[in-house]
Amino acid sequence: MKRRDFLKTTSALMGGTVLYGLTGPAQAQSEPVRGGTLIWGHSETTQNLDMHQTGTASTGRVLQNVHDSIVTVDQDLNVIPNLAESFEQSEDGLTYTFRLRPGVMFHNGKTLTSADVKYSFDRCRNPDTGAVNFEVFNAVDSIETPDDLTVIVTLTSVNAPFLSRLAENGAGVVMPEGSGDEQGNTPVGCGPFRFVRREFGNEVELERFDDYWGGPAYLDRIIAREITEPTVRLTGLRTGELHMINDIPADRIAEIEGADDLQVVSWFPLNWDFVNFNHEFEPFKNPKVREAFDHMIDKDVLLEGALWGQGAVTASPSYPTSASFNSDLGQRPQDIEKAKALLAEAGYGPNELSVVFKVTTNYPYHVEAAQIMLEWFRMAGVDASIEQLTWSDWLSQVWVDKDFQISMMNFFTLWEPDFLYYSLWNTEGAFNYRKISHPQVDALTAKARVTVDPTERAAIYKDVQQIIHDDTLDVVLWFRNGTIGAQPAVQGLDTIVHPNGSNLRFHKVWLAEA
């Protein structure tokens, strides 16, 4: 998809995730019916089921249906009430008061109170828990529970992203008091489905929770079969053994769309991808060299070649409809001659610069993209080679040890701008594995943290994006589409994608034949 079409789409449809639409023979919409077991071919294996400790998108995708967070977001990524029926922030921005919804039931039969919220937040911020999102609570001074339905969180300093970060289960989940130890293999929450069992590596079974505060779901049961091989998933869908599958491989989407007995849901963004430079690798210390590499890449062709066009090119990694998305930003066009000239200016003549591109086989399309880029790098007189790494090798070499020259990565659910820009581009950012240290970016991302006014904050992030682009700190490539393939009987699919683009919600999904 070209940038122009993409902008048209985003302006036409509002939402954190933009539903491209449904194709195929969705059966005529009638009234939702209750009952039935939906069998979902899930693309990944769930790991540790403890919502605080798990860092994988796969596990979060399933647990989205088991847990609920204190607040949540609407399609436009605005924070809205959830388990808290109301919330307010004091004028100085330091105190948050949450009024909890009365009568919310946990799957273990207990009623949710402020003690559960305090327990959950305390557990997440305790370093011994090993919670992935514990830094969300860094600025928290105290958590008080004056009565059963009121929680008051006081911060030591203004932390603008605090509330938004609580809108995701990673930090905002509310677990029953004292349930921490069992969460790892028998998660208990207050979501629309109750966890029944996991046959490890094979399937996870969820069952409708009739006392769900938001009204009972339609499906009796969900069986999430973990099928990591895309071809096996597709076969299962075509033989009718599976009702639906997520993540159709890009090269097979056309085939499923063409099948007249299946429906396809696609949306973006599922995630976004970028090319990374190690800023401590001598040549990449010079912004001209980084810009030269940007000029070597034809993003549209790369999107076609590596993802069969299943996405939209972008220079901004902000969620397309979020306030901080900088739509004025364009990508640099491919210009090999200009790239050569820039390299020469930086002191690298033809074949004088050699780089190794480390890429992980965990994302096969990254390998394909790297192979295509390699040809362009060579055309520009760079002596380039690829090193393919397993996921664990990539994590240890690139992410932890920062031992690489050029690499590529994607991120799934970084829709909250502080989580995105501070983590990735601030010198102190937790995800700054490229050793980027840019004083202006540091100052702006720090300022945004203490800026409460949303418009002002969005403007700061737009400036950050401008710098990332102008100084080519990384090369942002595209948003990748998410896809679901389903039998015609599966209904309510327009509600299934969470605004974060990665999680799937089965609360309003139903089976027509049940």
Added chain:
Amino acid sequence: MSYILNRVFSMMLTLFLISAITFAVTNILPGDVAMMIMGTQSNPEALAGLRETLGLNDPLLVQYGRWIGGMLTGDWGSSLVFKEPIAPLLVQKMTASGLLVLFSMAIALTCAVPLGVWAAVHANRWQDTAASSTAMLGVSLPDFFWGIMLILLFARGLGWLPSSGFVDPAEDLGAAIRHALLPSLALGLGLMAHLTRMTRATMTGILKQEFIRVARAKGLNEGTVVWRYGLANAVGPVMTVAGLQVGYLFGSIIVIESLFNYTGMGWLTYQALLNRDIPLIQASVFVIAAVVMLANLIVDLLYAVVDPRIRLS
């Protein structure tokens, strides 16, 4: 009896060595389990906390001692990545793979032995060529090819059998068998080819021997000569090969397990390795090694049963 005790003792020693080597090798690999758990959502602080919680900062010998101590007292621990207790996990995955190995072995043997004998009896005639070509086809094409063909035919085309998944036999025996059938067939075809060639080769040798000529000269009917006298002598070598194949099967089963999304031991070990989940790697390698050694021990013992001339000492 002392023979068996000796064998068991040496098995224990081997297993101990295997566990020590596995432990050492997995620790040399770059990366650790804390990193795998947090993935690209990790930050140095959280990572350090998790490493401490998981006990990864302890000296290697302490970690190994803790593991061996646990094993000896029957506490196999929990998977670090998946938070599942290891012992029941191994039982479940071993059942899954065991079912596949057993089925594919049964399929292979019931087809291979008659086919091999038939080829040997008609050595160098068209029957032999036909049997050998069939066997050759099985050996030359990898088992995943058969897997794909079987899925296309029986799952996509005819819709008789499920294309993927595993069902616990304790839950639903019928469904368990239906799910195991296609992957077993895919494995069994390759195995059958090996065993057919083995049976044919052994039988041809035996049928040329003196005692067979004597049996024929005595006027025994040809069926008795071939099956009673001939095959009885060929069983030993065929069994040895079949026994060795059990080890091979546990090693190569991973491809078929992925193809049919039939998550068994191969899959489990691979996941454990990918995630640097040391307790799980240790336990799976240990169990696979034990099963392979046990299979070979059983074959050796059966030897004595089928061929009374053999004395185990």
